[in-house]
Amino acid sequence: MALLEVTSLTKYYGDTAALRDISFEVKKGEFVAVIGPSGSGKTTLIRCINRLIPASDGKIIFDKENILNLRGNALRKARAKIGMIFQHYNLVERLSVIENVLHGRLGYKSSLEGMFGVYSEEEKEKAFNIITLLGLDDYVYRRCDQLSGGQMQRVGIARALVQDPRMILCDEPISSLDPSSSKVIMDYLKKIQKEFGITVVVNLHQVDVAKKYAQRILGFNGGSLVFDDEPGELSKKQIYKIYGTEAGELIID
């Protein structure tokens, strides 16, 4: 059953098309990687799904609702069901790890409770359990500007997980990390998908990583979806089609 159904999604920035007539489906519990050169529309796609960027045309059905029609509180509720992880972690660095993780609950809170950071005991326990799961229990009260990049990204994952999301979107989660931290982060994402059955859609610049972790790969070029299949089908020819001949050679070697 499809959890996310994107139909004829189009996005224009002025006169330039960032996404041209994109259609695909993501099944519940699937691990999908999105690859393509810079400027091919990967980031725009991810941000259109949770409406950080308004789409120009098309339909995005998530959990039986068309995201593009939602307003106000309904949009907040839909966003709460979709976690998001960023390249630059996007944490409030002056706050502690647990405060940042609890930010994931804001979508479920009233304005006043959220403003003053009033969280229930269950929410705090849940946040602590997730922090422990991600191996950060020694850092619960540490300020985030004292953490390493890999640790900050794990806080980012914890913040997304505490939302009880149906799906997690990741925008180049490992592009600012060294290879060993990258592996840790990808392993956690895989674990989340396998053990909790959460759908994961991840933008990647590393084709080998996409092939290793993903069950399905979407390849973008110039705002068009040019590849949508299992990693095994991603042939040399397909990589050339996604990245162009010159860059493709570098990737395949």
Added chain:
Amino acid sequence: MTALIRNRRTGKIRVRKTQSSNLYMRGVLLVLAAITVYTLVTIDTKGADIAAASAKTAEYFWLMLTQPKAVPSHFGIQDGGGIGTFFSALHMLGITLALAFLTTLFGGIVALFLGVFAAGNLTNKKVSNGIKSFLAVVRAVPTVLWVLIFAIGAGLGSVAAVIGMSFHTISHLVKAYSESFEEIDEGVIEALRASGANWFQIVFQAVIPSSVSYILSWTFIRFEINFAVAVAMGAAAGAGGIGFQLFMAAGYFFDIREIGFITYLILAVSLIMEYLATRLKEKYHIHNGA
């Protein structure tokens, strides 16, 4: 390919391109320098002996700095003096500090709210520009003038001083706060929006915590400014405190040594505030590697 630009005479390679704005700047500076020299040469001194006047000024300065002494009766102390005079002076200093504290507090609270609405990344351009341009006008008028303007309604005294000083404090702090809000990482706002947080939650949970060190340091700077202004207001607007005493010593009793005494008191307060500001910064500016 762009060719390298060489100096016409020396033939050396330039690293900065001469731009017309630089030329205008040089022109303005040259004209100002010329006017300054012309004025100094042609100034009408009304026959005053510059050398003698300078010597007298230096002498008074020396007297003020080396022999500070307060006259008890000037501080309302009739018999004995000594420690009583000192406490009376401290009390006046307290009034001036209270004036600075109150106006900074009022100004800070109002500015925090207005600052959020003036930050371009948190509201729409119209609201932000509206608030910013209105406050730019407020800021252009000096604090003393605002106090005198409010004195029309409230009468000369501490009430007009509090209103006028708070008014100017707001305009200054809104600019400082809103600019530090605009500096914060757009990604943090995006992340909270993505998790379903609404505007108020984002402001209180991400924007304000991220800029708390800027808010603190700007507020403290404004407190220091307000202390200096409060001293002046004591004299100019009759707001009382140590400033009024300074005005009396200078304009009424013409007691140079008492001016010295009061100056040292004010200096001591400034030093204490500087020390506190440094401690505050140490406490809130902890970064990586701690």
